[in-house]
Amino acid sequence: MVGRQSAKQGITVVDLDGTLLKINSLELFLRTALTYALRHCRIDRVVAILSLYALRRIRLISHETMKYRAIAAAGKAPDMLNIFGLKARRHLNRQVLNFIAARRREGDKILVASAAAGVYVNKIWSGDFIASPTGGPDCRGTIKRDAVEERINDMGLELKYFLTDHCDDLPMATLAADKGAKVILVRPLGNTRLRFESALPKSSLIVIERRNRD
Secondary structure, three states, X not given: OOOOOOOOOEEEEEOOEOOOEOOOHHHXXXXXXXXXXXXXXXXXXXXXXXXXXXXXXXXXXXXXXXXXXXXXXXXXOHHHHHHHHHHHHOOEOHHHHHHHHHHHHOOXXXXXXXXXXXXXXXOOOOOEEEEEOOOOOOOOHHHHXXXXXXXXXXXXXEEEEEXXXXXXXXXXHHXXXXXXXXXXXXXXXXXXXXXXXXXXXXXXXXXXXXXXXX
């Protein structure tokens, strides 16, 4: 109708580790890679990954350096990646999956935005995603916020919900609140809830508490 502007389609943005996925995807990926390398007698890969773990443990390298060098050392064998994906999907958060399904029924697009490496995110999530590129830097903090905002603007969508569990995502959560979207904090640990409550308007924040069996 002339004089009326149609509403934009909505989008729900979801963090991966700790939110859609209950576990740390990098730890599972490297454990899977180590087991696969041992079974295929790739001792060079085993030594490389364990050496990087050791260097990180004594703080000679950063977590980010360890992460990307270890992922490179793990290789990209298709069957190893498939094994990882099968294991990872067993740890998907059913509450979050149900929420995603409900938002899809309402017409939302779903975007997973994660600091996890893109080389294996597509083995966990088959839809649209933003992840860390090969070699880094990590897609977290303001980097994630800017990447998500650019994607949403390019798609011409309206941000409706942002789901996360971690304080690293406060920049993205602040953007969501500023745009009138709801921020859902999933199973927060430590002082995470307090930091979100301090940073965001009360009306923007919804908290899903950790249950005893989680």
